[in-house]
Amino acid sequence: MRRVLALLAAALVAAPLFASAPAAAAATTPAALVIGSDFPDPDVLKVGATYHAYSTNNGNGNVPVATATSLTGPWTRRADALPTLGAWATGGRTWAPDVTQRADGRYVLYYTALSRAVGRQCIGAALATSPLGPFAPVGTGPLVCNGGEGGDIDASSFVDGTGLRYLLYKDDGNAIGQPTNLWLQRVAADGVTLQGARVELLRNDRAEEGGIIEAPVLTKVGERYVLFYSLGGYGGDGYQSSYATSTALTGPYTKAYRSLLTTASVDGSVRGPGGADVVREAGGDHIVFHGWINNYSARGMYVAALGWSGGYPVVRGSRVRYEAERGALHNCAPRSTATASQGQAVAYLDYADSWVDVAVFAPRAGAYTAHVAYSAGYGDATQTLTVNGAAAQVVSYPNTGWETWRQVAVPVTLNAGVNTLRLTHRDRWAELDFIEVA
CATH class of the missing domain: 2.60.120.260 (Galactose-binding domain-like)
Incomplete structure (x- = not known):
């Protein structure tokens, strides 16, 4: 009745x-703000017992770096990891660095900077014997630079289970009104020699993306490849983090039904969560990302616990x-x-x-x-x-x-x-x- x-x-x-x-x-446990000053697009590398975090440029250098013995800090800022850019680049726009260690023990830094010749953001590489640097630029030109696609940005590294190395990045198509794509490029063991043709993994095709997908980070969970990326305009609450999955390295990748981290999904505890990196370790995985702080004047670094439900990511503090x-x-x-x-x-x-x-x-x-x-x-x-x-x-x-x-x-x-x-x-x-x- x-x-x-x-x-x-x-x-x-x-x-x-x-x-x-x-x-x-x-009861909700929100992400922890661990660097409460400007530290956008964080990349985290653990060497021994020390975590090293790298960020987009600010007043602390071309590639600001901080260290800690715990992801939750306290974090200590160190000297600029890349005090001198490659001769091809101009300063002030050194974005989204990534550091990886080679089999020979040396460290490779990928960074984005403005190309003098092309007038677009392009990807360069640098080497060092310490994760703190100073890194020395490699070669006379950028590693990846295609002005016809708007330039190239947001490099990250991936090493598969056999030791093969790959570079992921975004073409900056949205800068020139073209589709934005995420790419996978095989590189040699030295990390700076491109091998073969690149493969398109993902492109922007959803309204909520606002024409922008970027900041690719790849990991593998069981038999599933999980490709994290950011979407939307970075300048406010609309910036967010999502992911796509595939059973093959080169795809096809299927985007998640809903984004993993949004201002709404964390009930406003972080504003515009994006630029994420994943830290995988035996004691439990974490996701590291930035969000707006100080009345949207800076982007601080946040850390949250990360788990895997059937190979799909779940972040503590973000609604599922x-x-x-x-x-x-x-x-x-x-x-x-x-x-x-x-x-x-x-x-x-x-x-x-x-x-x-x-x-x-x-x-x-x-x-x-x-x-x-x-x-x-x-x-x-x-x-x-x-x-x-x-x-x-x-x-x-x-x-x-x-x-x-x-x-x-x-x-x-x-x-x-x-x-x-x-x-x-x-x-x-x-x-x-x-x-x-x-």
Whole structure:
């Protein structure tokens, strides 16, 4: 009877738009701001027990560098890693460095700078015997420089399981009104000799990208290659980090349905998260990225825990959405509605044995926040929530009216890995759209 009355009511009025009112619960663990001054486009390399971080140029040099014995700091700034640019380059626009170690123990620095001859940003290389430098430029010209595609920027390195080396970068097509592509280029063991033809991995083709994809970083998890990249204009809250995956190094790569890190997904704890790098190590993986600080006057460096759910990245503190209708349902059923996320919600949760099980993933054990999207008609409703079968807590849903979806924030404690959240009918009536876990 409840659903019949609700559907009649919905037919008499236009369905309101989805309204999201997330609450900031204390359980959420946000990314840590570890360098609270300008340090954009961070690249992190661990040598022995010391982490080395490199950034886009600022008042601390062409390639600012900092060191720490822990990713969370404290970080100590060091001397400019690249005090002298290659003869082909002019200063002031040395972007997005990447440092990798060769088999012979020497270090290769890739950097972006403005080419005197081409008038576009191009990629150069430099060598040093220490990760702190000073790095000496290699050759008389840039390593990659194609003015016809707007120049080339944002180099990063990847070494496969057999020791073969690759260079990833972006052509700067958006600078000249052309499509932007991410490329993979094989390089010799010296890191500075290009081998064979480059391969296109990804190009901008989504509205939210604003014509821009950049900052490629590649890693492999099991049999899956994961290509991280940034998108959108870097100058504000719209900048974000996403990823694409493939079972082959050269693709094809499939973009994630939603971005991994956005200002909204971290509930505003970081503004414009982008320029990400991934730190893989036995004690647990992390993602390192920049975000705006000091009233958008600088970009600081942030660190967050990173985990892998079936080979896909999950960042602690950034919301991941789990559709309720894709969970295990008992004595309830999905209902199609254009007002819900992905067109369905779970309805008929009307009985003592009506419940929904949703499997969620946690990169680390500890405290999280579950944001439950619901709709409630005919008064306030309640359900009980259990995590992995432990003691239940009551979740309260203030009345919204059917087809108006809102969120309630519930603190939960999760194990590392997959956890089961069960929501069970308790009092009156509520429908479930999704759960987001941060």
